[in-house]
Amino acid sequence: MKKELFLIAFLISSIISFCQKETLNKTSAGFPVNYEEDSVGTYTLPDLLTLSNGKKITDAKTWTEKRRPELLKLLEAIEYGKMPSAVPLSANLFDKGTLVLNGTAIRKQVTIYFGKDTSDHKLDLLVYLPVNTSKPVPLLVNISFVANCQAVDDPDVRIGYTWTKEGKHIKADQPGRFGKMDPSQFISQGIGFATFYYGDIEPDFKEGVKYGIRSQYLKHGQSLPADDEWGAISAWAWGLSRVMDYLETDKQIDAKRVALQGTSRLGKTVLWAGVHDIRFKMVIASCSGEGGAAISRRNYGENIKHITDTSRYYYQFAPAYHTYANKVNSLPFDAHALVSLMAPRPLLLQTGDTDYWSDPKGEFLAAVGAEPVYHLFKEKGPGTTVMPEAGDISLMNKLGYYMHKGGHGTIPSDWPLFINYMKKYL
Numbered sequence: 001m002k003k004e005l006f007l008i009a010f011l012i013s014s015i016i017s018f019c020q021k022e023t024l025n026k027t028s029a030g031f032p033v034n035y036e037e038d039s040v041g042t043y044t045l046p047d048l049l050t051l052s053n054g055k056k057i058t059d060a061k062t063w064t065e066k067r068r069p070e071l072l073k074l075l076e077a078i079e080y081g082k083m084p085s086a087v088p089l090s091a092n093l094f095d096k097g098t099l100v101l102n103g104t105a106i107r108k109q110v111t112i113y114f115g116k117d118t119s120d121h122k123l124d125l126l127v128y129l130p131v132n133t134s135k136p137v138p139l140l141v142n143i144s145f146v147a148n149c150q151a152v153d154d155p156d157v158r159i160g161y162t163w164t165k166e167g168k169h170i171k172a173d174q175p176g177r178f179g180k181m182d183p184s185q186f187i188s189q190g191i192g193f194a195t196f197y198y199g200d201i202e203p204d205f206k207e208g209v210k211y212g213i214r215s216q217y218l219k220h221g222q223s224l225p226a227d228d229e230w231g232a233i234s235a236w237a238w239g240l241s242r243v244m245d246y247l248e249t250d251k252q253i254d255a256k257r258v259a260l261q262g263t264s265r266l267g268k269t270v271l272w273a274g275v276h277d278i279r280f281k282m283v284i285a286s287c288s289g290e291g292g293a294a295i296s297r298r299n300y301g302e303n304i305k306h307i308t309d310t311s312r313y314y315y316q317f318a319p320a321y322h323t324y325a326n327k328v329n330s331l332p333f334d335a336h337a338l339v340s341l342m343a344p345r346p347l348l349l350q351t352g353d354t355d356y357w358s359d360p361k362g363e364f365l366a367a368v369g370a371e372p373v374y375h376l377f378k379e380k381g382p383g384t385t386v387m388p389e390a391g392d393i394s395l396m397n398k399l400g401y402y403m404h405k406g407g408h409g410t411i412p413s414d415w416p417l418f419i420n421y422m423k424k425y426l
């Protein structure tokens with residue numbers, strides 16, 4: 001009887017998964033999309049523990065001093081594009097610490113200015129900090145698709161502006177595209193919560209470069225960044241570093257215990273930001289997929305050809321990345337390299353079992369591929385080469401992997417797991 005029930009459950013879940021796959025895009029940018037494990041192709045990942053001069057690496061020191069800079073440079077020049085250095089910090093704390101959340105937290109709102117023209121290039125950061133503490137607090141910084149007033153349920157958050165796909169900058173006085181986040185779940189655990197809108201740094205569309213921070217750095221006669229210069233993801237990551245510059249000046253925050261969280265393209269962003277700026281202690285990258293933690297050499301779901309097509313997200317990457325659309329196997333790195341560059345800091349990759357487009361297995365395999373680097377630091381990776389089931393929380397190690405049951409995005413049940421992860425490793 002038990003066996004039959006199991007068989008029925010298996011059949012139902014296979015039918016559901018078949019139907020879900022049937023509704024997926026069969027092509028993107030005119031290129032076919034593969035969702036069959038049998039057709040992912042064979043590939044060899046570049047060896048993370050061999051220097052470009054052929055020498056093998058067996059210790060953390062050589063990794064940090066020699067191999068890490070090599071890989072970082074490659075990722076910078078080929079995938080995300082080089083970003084400019086820091087700008088002098090200038091900020092206006094216009095909400096200095098209002099008591100909120102039934103007296104359990106204070107809220108701060110600050111405008112951080114950057115770029116040469118401070119009037120246009122600035123972001124509004126919203127911060128909640130627990131009050132019952134004598135020490136500086138750890139903080140989660142979320143980079144968001146919506147304005148701060150749309151991200152949380154707090155009528156006193158300043159109404160911001162967001163970009164439409166048509167290039168209009170409009171007042172964010174309507175509800176946002178996504179559900180709200182709840183800062184109180186962090187506050188009750190002694191953790192601060194901060195969020196800001198990614199479009200404050202650079203709007204997320206093809207022409208965005210004209211309006212965003214990258215426009216400030218184009219050389220005379222240049223209308224687009226050069227082959228190895230920053231795409232929008234690098235611009236957003238650069239903005240995160242400017243947020244960190246500010247956080248370092250707030251005595252109530254422990255800037256050495258700041259975790260980043262972002263979803264989808266913002267999952268790619270936090271991963272790259274954490275890799276690039278080692279001041280970030282922890283990264284939680286949700287459904288980062290292609291151009292994030294998913295192995296590009298696996299032809300499953302979105303691939304480089306789809307994502308870097310000029311009709312899609314070419315502008316999010318260094319232009320050079322597009323040249324690998326038809327020669328992914330000659331890429332001198334893959335997503336396991338990106339993941340490994342977080343070592344030995346904690347990194348959690350969160351995915352969803354029906355987020356086929358983002359290739360959750362490709363992200364798992366990147367963690368498996370990066371694990372030897374964590375081992376150099378005597379830290380644990382997933383600890384298995386067997387893809388876990390949805391809901392399995394046993395792989396949330398220093399280099400951790402967690403796949404919820406469901407699709408693309410961050411769902412309410414993910415947040416308590418993130419908080420546990422932060423409490424364990426931050």
Ligand code: GCU
Nearest residue numbers: 264265266288289290302307
């Ligand atoms: C598209 C894109 C993905 C990206 C996602 C998102 O689906 O192809 O690479 O992660 O948008 O940001 O929501």
